[in-house]
Amino acid sequence: MSSRINTAYNVASKHNEYKTKLDFYTDFIDPSCMPGCEDFANQHINVSKYNAPKVCTIALRFLTHLKKENIPSYQEDGCLYLYYWLHTEAVNSKTSIENTLDLYKKLYEIYNTDNDGDNKFDKYMNKINKDTCDKLEKLIILYELFKKFERQYESETSVVNCNSECVTLFTSYVHECRTGYDNEFCKELRNFRERHNFFIQKVLHCDGEQYLLPPVENFDAIGMVIIPLTLILVTSFIFPLLYKFTPFGPWIRHKIGKKGNMWDNINEETHQLLDTDEIEKIKSKMRDYNIAYISS
Template sequence: MTTRINTFYDVANAYTKYKKELDFYKGENTPTYIGNCDSFKNQHIADVREDSNLICNSVMKYLNDLIGKNESYKDEGCKYLFNWLHVDVLKRKTTIENTLILYRELYKRFNEEGLNILSNYTNKINENTSDKLVKLIHIYDTFDQFEKEFQTTRNTEKCSNDCISLFTSYLHECRTGYDDDFCNELKNFRAKHNFFIKNYLSCDGEKYLLPDVENSDIVGMVTIPFILILVTIFILPLLYKFTPFGPWFRHKMGKKEIIWDNINKETHIFSNTYKHGGNNSKNLNYNIVYNPS
């Protein structure tokens, strides 16, 4: 399998450990002394029949635990928290924007003392990155379920899975957008998926493999002109020097130079003649005879 590319969305491939922590804190009944959750209310949490106070406490414990982790863990942990709120708590029943508001409200309660310990990490989450993060975690989770099913059944002939349709839809977003990290994470996922299909399943045919992330048409549009330029640079001097093309080209160019020289001379003569004619016309005296009435 190819070497993994580091991206903004690395957590998508390692989300399970953060999910376990949040699920664990949600299932705990021990009180917390981080932040003020007693008065916390959120309509979107209420709409999915979750306990706002419980969710708040779970997040406070989770964020408090992140403080003692390394930089990478803090970064990925804060990113995954958004996904957990949107998918596990709110069940995707509200918009990314509303989940982002909830995410920031909860962090504001955690950061009541203004220490901003995790602010550098939480501030990386915005509408664009959070939406793509949710999509990437979803496709990795879908693949994990497919892989677990294989480990249980050992059915090597089940080749189709939902990852193919998800990947295709995300691929269009990658090719029409400007997020290199999103595209690179799709490359990472493609490598993982195709490695599993090729090495563990009896699946023949390209239809079971995910396509290249790069658009072959775009690559061709960039590559072909570049090749033509290189060919012109290296081939043209050889043609000029070692084939009849050189003398023919010089002959043609010589004729054009003679023609242009003649045109320039004629233009110069005409211009001078016009100037002299104009000056003489100014010096003419006209005698006009009037008939007496």
């Protein structure tokens, strides 16, 4: 299996690492240990299995952990995963992405103002938006489904099943990738496809294209024809303008002129050589004629 491509959604494939850390914090919740959390309230947490001060404490302890780790890639992935935890665990996905982001923003403000956050994660937080959050949720669901499929094989009593439930979901995401503009999402789908198909072929030893995930790339035959034609048309339109209104014109004329002169010189020299050759032939004939005349 080839090495995975680095993407903005790396955390999707290793989200359990961050989930384990957050689960640890849920077992030891004391809002008084995190300044700003004891009296925290938010309307979006009414449907949460944790009350607002507890959600605040868990989130801020996790952000503090990220800061101490001081590993940029770990911090960036952690900031993105914290949104996912807030949306799926803190508010149980019963509110909109926008409302969860609003909750996250308020918690991050408390972290910076009351807990020496120093705005350290601003550059990561600014990348988190409705679209990235939506894509992250989809990718994590896909990886969770695949993990479930892997566990079936790990069971000693299970019969090898080559049909993965990931196929239908993955195919719908590929369509979304092809019609959208998030290249990072497409790259992460390629990572998932590589991992899934490797497991199917090399671990389960299943034969048949029907068990494999389709390519993410969209081989558009029409596009393959239109793009070259467009380039030809654009070139044919731009070239006369460059020739007439830019230094490119005199430059190419100079080059063509030099080549033209070179060919003229070659032709002239050839012509001269031919003339000389003809003259020599005439002289030779004249000598032969004179010799013949004298002999007679």
